[in-house]
Amino acid sequence: MLVKQVSIFLENRPGTLDEALKILKDANINMEGLALADTSEFGVMRIIVDKPDEAKQAMKSAGYTSIVNEVIAVELQPEVGYLAGVVKKISSAGVNIEYMYAAPSKDSAAKMIIKTDDAEKAQEALK
Amino acid sequence: MIWNETKECMSRDELAAMQGKRLQKQVERIYHNVEFYRKKMQQAGVEPADIETVEDIVKLPFTTYEDLRNNYPYGLLAVPRQEIVRVHASSGTTGKPKVLCYTRRDIDIWSECVARAMSMAGITRDDIIQVGYGYGLFTGGLGAHYGAENLGAMVIPMSTGNTKKLIDMMIDCEVTAIACTPSYLLHVAEALEEQELVDKVKLKCAVCGAEPWTDAMRDQIEKRLNIKAYDIYGLTEIMGPGVACDCGYHKGLHIFEDHFLPEIIDPDTLEEKAHGELGELCITTLTKEGMPLLRYRTRDLTSLEYGQCECGRTMARIQRFKGRSDDMLVIRGVNVFPSQVEHALLTVAGTTPNYFITVDRVNNNDTFDVAIEVEERFFSDEIRKLEKLRSDVEDAIHQTVGIKAKVKLVEPNALPHSEGKTKHVEDKRKLS
Numbered sequence: 001m002l003v004k005q006v007s008i009f010l011e012n013r014p015g016t017l018d019e020a021l022k023i024l025k026d027a028n029i030n031m032e033g034l035a036l037a038d039t040s041e042f043g044v045m046r047i048i049v050d051k052p053d054e055a056k057q058a059m060k061s062a063g064y065t066s067i068v069n070e071v072i073a074v075e076l077q078p079e080v081g082y083l084a085g086v087v088k089k090i091s092s093a094g095v096n097i098e099y100m101y102a103a104p105s106k107d108s109a110a111k112m113i114i115k116t117d118d119a120e121k122a123q124e125a126l127k
Numbered sequence: 128m129i130w131n132e133t134k135e136c137m138s139r140d141e142l143a144a145m146q147g148k149r150l151q152k153q154v155e156r157i158y159h160n161v162e163f164y165r166k167k168m169q170q171a172g173v174e175p176a177d178i179e180t181v182e183d184i185v186k187l188p189f190t191t192y193e194d195l196r197n198n199y200p201y202g203l204l205a206v207p208r209q210e211i212v213r214v215h216a217s218s219g220t221t222g223k224p225k226v227l228c229y230t231r232r233d234i235d236i237w238s239e240c241v242a243r244a245m246s247m248a249g250i251t252r253d254d255i256i257q258v259g260y261g262y263g264l265f266t267g268g269l270g271a272h273y274g275a276e277n278l279g280a281m282v283i284p285m286s287t288g289n290t291k292k293l294i295d296m297m298i299d300c301e302v303t304a305i306a307c308t309p310s311y312l313l314h315v316a317e318a319l320e321e322q323e324l325v326d327k328v329k330l331k332c333a334v335c336g337a338e339p340w341t342d343a344m345r346d347q348i349e350k351r352l353n354i355k356a357y358d359i360y361g362l363t364e365i366m367g368p369g370v371a372c373d374c375g376y377h378k379g380l381h382i383f384e385d386h387f388l389p390e391i392i393d394p395d396t397l398e399e400k401a402h403g404e405l406g407e408l409c410i411t412t413l414t415k416e417g418m419p420l421l422r423y424r425t426r427d428l429t430s431l432e433y434g435q436c437e438c439g440r441t442m443a444r445i446q447r448f449k450g451r452s453d454d455m456l457v458i459r460g461v462n463v464f465p466s467q468v469e470h471a472l473l474t475v476a477g478t479t480p481n482y483f484i485t486v487d488r489v490n491n492n493d494t495f496d497v498a499i500e501v502e503e504r505f506f507s508d509e510i511r512k513l514e515k516l517r518s519d520v521e522d523a524i525h526q527t528v529g530i531k532a533k534v535k536l537v538e539p540n541a542l543p544h545s546e547g548k549t550k551h552v553e554d555k556r557k558l559s
């Protein structure tokens with residue numbers, strides 16, 4: 001399925017992550033998944049939250065640049081090679097995976113968040 | 128050695144008379160051949176007949192770099208296009224270069240001026256000189272080259288970009304003089320020291336220019352290479368290097384007043400400043416044929432010293448430059464305008480985000496850093512795309528400005544926000 005992901009631009013300096021997380025907490029945003037990607041100078045914090053649009057608004061009011069876009073979420077099944085199978089289906093469809101990360105969930109199975117260069121086609125391949 | 132003693136040491140009265148005559152003739156020619164100036168003079172209510180002596184210069188209109196840009200490329204030509212034998216260009220504010228046209232006689236006078244300058248540095252036909260300025264649209268390479276040839280020295284046209292080869296040839300060919308930017312010469316000195324080759328070098332003098340430098344840099348160059356270093360000044364709009372140069376007494380740069388009439392004005396009121404006072408340097412080209420300029424505003428802040436120099440020359444001396452009267456930056460010898468950076472950002476991001484330029488000098492090299500605030504419009508959740516944006520901006524700046532900048536992506540509000548354009552720039556280089 002497709003879920004909304006919030007991505008936030010952060011500079012690579014001490015304290016930025018703390019600050020960003022505090023803003024989300026103060027806005028009562030519940031986080032289900034988080035992945036950081038960075039270079040030596042900047043990073044992108046990607047999060048899966050219960051209220052993505054509110055999260056974006058909170059970040060914006062605090063002066064951060066963020067965007068909301070759709071990514072694929074796949075519920076992980078407890079069987080060997082399940083994730084490998086998912087990846088294979090996507091790549092066989094000629095779709096590139098930009099990045100992926102795990103989002104644990106407290107009341108259901110953990111999810112794999114996958115960003116591809118063609119979400120629709122990837123969805124099709126996973127059906 | 129004085130290359131042209133008759134001119135360089137003529138009495139101030141003789142000089143003023145000569146300047147008056149040349150100015151009269153030049154204005155007459157410009158008025159009839161250049162529509163832009165004719166209109167400007169008509170607006171100012173001045174006719175060629177009003178110009179009788181050199182003092183009448185104040186009646187004439189000024190020329191700015193915007194005028195050059197607006198008349199790109201041939202609008203200011205004062206001769207038929209066929210008379211032009213050479214074109215040079217310097218970077219402008221919006222990416223379009225300022226094009227400057229030279230007749231054969233203009234090239235000859237330029238070569239004469241550079242020969243005078245190199246003679247001040249003690250260079251003669253016995254010398255072997257490496258020209259380490261870029262050859263091309265930039266005036267440095269070809270300007271120094273023709274001047275040195277005119278002098279009769281043996282010229283090695285190194286151009287820029289290959290320090291190893293420059294050092295090899297410097298040693299193998301027993302090079303005795305070099306013309307390049309002072310920061311590049313320090314870079315060469317460093318390379319020579321690293322390889323313990325300083326003793327193998329026969330260099331005795333350097334003529335450095337194309338960027339502002341300090342006495343401290345001169346000291347370093349002279350001590351580390353055991354040579355004498357001289358400061359040569361020029362600007363493409365007027366001619367190129369060789370408008371002025373300092374003699375062995377280092378009391379300012381002698382400007383060749385028989386060809387270039389200098390004035391110091393108040394950049395705000397445009398009024399003439401008293402002798403010795405600080406202001407903006409304006410230059411009128413007295414003999415230039417191809418693209419003569421009246422009272423060209425260089426934006427360089429300085430003062431002029433008219434007393435005779437110990438070297439015997441009577442030509443006025445330009446004192447240490449105090450900066451620019453506008454926001455133009457000179458980085459690694461290249462004119463850089465914040466508006467060029469804006470232009471580059473616009474082409475890449477489709478919008479001009481808030482940006483900040485920091486210029487500094489680290490290990491005698493100019494650093495040029497551009498920070499850009501990441502806006503939603505061009506933000507991406509993919510690092511790859513952000514990195515691409517960053518390198519695309521770097522490429523665009525390189526293309527527009529001509530030199531490389533280090534681009535950094537920063538959070539919104541990380542940079543000062545202000546109304547004035549000058550707040551986009553911090554020049555940390557100390558030029559005291």
Ligand SMILES: [Zn+2]
Pocket residue numbers: 374375376381436437438439440
């Ligand atoms: Zn002198």
